[in-house]
Amino acid sequence: MARSTPEIPNASMADIAFLLLTFFLVTTTMPNNKGLSIALPPPPEAAPPDNVKIQEKNMFKIQINSSDALLIEGEPREDISTLKEEIKAFVLNNGRDPASSDNPEKAIVSFKTDRGTSHKRFIQLLDIIQGAYYDIYADQAGVTNAEFREAASDLTVPKNKEIYEKGRAGIPLNISIADPTKVGN
Amino acid sequence: MSKFKKKTEVKQEIPTSSMPDVVFMLLFFFMVTTELRETSIEVKQQIPRAEQLRKLMRKTLVANLYIGEPTKPQYGKEPKIQADDTFIDTKDIVRWVNEKRNELEEFERDQLTVSLKVDQDAKRGIISDVELELRKANARKLLYNTLQEENKLD
Numbered sequence: 001m002a003r004s005t006p007e008i009p010n011a012s013m014a015d016i017a018f019l020l021l022t023f024f025l026v027t028t029t030m031p032n033n034k035g036l037s038i039a040l041p042p043p044p045e046a047a048p049p050d051n052v053k054i055q056e057k058n059m060f061k062i063q064i065n066s067s068d069a070l071l072i073e074g075e076p077r078e079d080i081s082t083l084k085e086e087i088k089a090f091v092l093n094n095g096r097d098p099a100s101s102d103n104p105e106k107a108i109v110s111f112k113t114d115r116g117t118s119h120k121r122f123i124q125l126l127d128i129i130q131g132a133y134y135d136i137y138a139d140q141a142g143v144t145n146a147e148f149r150e151a152a153s154d155l156t157v158p159k160n161k162e163i164y165e166k167g168r169a170g171i172p173l174n175i176s177i178a179d180p181t182k183v184g185n
Numbered sequence: 186m187s188k189f190k191k192k193t194e195v196k197q198e199i200p201t202s203s204m205p206d207v208v209f210m211l212l213f214f215f216m217v218t219t220e221l222r223e224t225s226i227e228v229k230q231q232i233p234r235a236e237q238l239r240k241l242m243r244k245t246l247v248a249n250l251y252i253g254e255p256t257k258p259q260y261g262k263e264p265k266i267q268a269d270d271t272f273i274d275t276k277d278i279v280r281w282v283n284e285k286r287n288e289l290e291e292f293e294r295d296q297l298t299v300s301l302k303v304d305q306d307a308k309r310g311i312i313s314d315v316e317l318e319l320r321k322a323n324a325r326k327l328l329y330n331t332l333q334e335e336n337k338l339d
Binding site: 010011013014016017018020021024025027028029030031032033034035036037038039040041042043044113114115116117118119120122123124126127130131134145149150152153154156179180182 | 201202204205208209211212215216218219220221222232233234235236237238239240241242244247298300303304305306307308309310312313316317319320321323324325326327328329330331332333334
């Protein structure tokens with residue numbers, strides 16, 4: 001008795017798979033969990049009134065007005081390509097230049113915006129300031145900037161924590177983001 | 186002279202038997218690398234770019250706030266704050282943070298990170314109002330969501 005071999009028709013398999021594929025393409029998104037991470041200061045009422053006078057030379061002032069124009073250390077500025085190096089030099093001054101910071105622990109980068117400043121400009125400047133600090137940390141830990149940030153993202157791994165602590169030793173991330181002024185908006 | 190013989194007509198066919206395999210492979214790739222949309226975002230979201238990014242490792246500890254101009258004209262032109270599927274006011278943020286905290290396990294509640302997905306044209310004013318409320322709610326881990334800037338060659 002001749003047996004007919006049973007066969008499943010598979011010509012439409014590709015169509016079915018395409019249909020599923022299209023469904024997933026439409027209903028899903030690429031996750032984006034990356035960005036500039038900061039820690040906010042404690043709630044206004046809980047913060048002790050700061051009577052500590054910060055010396056002018058220990059502050060690196062960056063201000064942006066409501067039309068996104070920059071004021072760095074009191075000087076209007078257009079070109080920001082050298083800003084990162086300036087911040088690094090300021091933080092790591094250690095009293096060499098008497099007009100600049102005493103030591104990295106006292107050095108503060110003060111960042112003030114206006115209510116009318118655009119978020120794009122804010123991110124651009126915050127990126128530069130954080131970049132300067134990450135460069136310093138990475139140098140101190142002996143890794144590249146990208147490796148340091150990678151390590152800082154996941155401190156549960158002991159090796160990452162070691163890199164992170166080595167990099168951060170003695171140099172706190174002193175970025176002060178002040179409440180915005182109220183000219184625009 | 187029949188040196189140049191006419192070629193016998195050959196039927197040209199693309200083999201399609203491996204097509205399902207190829208498509209399934211694509212399908213699995215997308216299933217693994219993407220995630221389901223949980224909210225439909227009702228505000229403009231043109232996220233700014235930056236270089237010094239850090240990654241959030243645990244997605245369960247992240248709460249998203251979207252800020253931008255509403256995409257539908259009936260909600261006006263002023264930037265609004267969207268949390269989950271609704272627009273919220275700045276005064277509701279403390280309550281929203283507490284709700285998010287309650288969804289977490291007890292030992293993880295202080296590790297909640299708020300991810301701000303802000304349109305690049307939004308102003309600092311509304312963002313700083315949100316930040317002030319977050320400080321009041323004691324949710325002090327903050328991430329400004331950005332895309333990776335293509336590395337400049339210099």
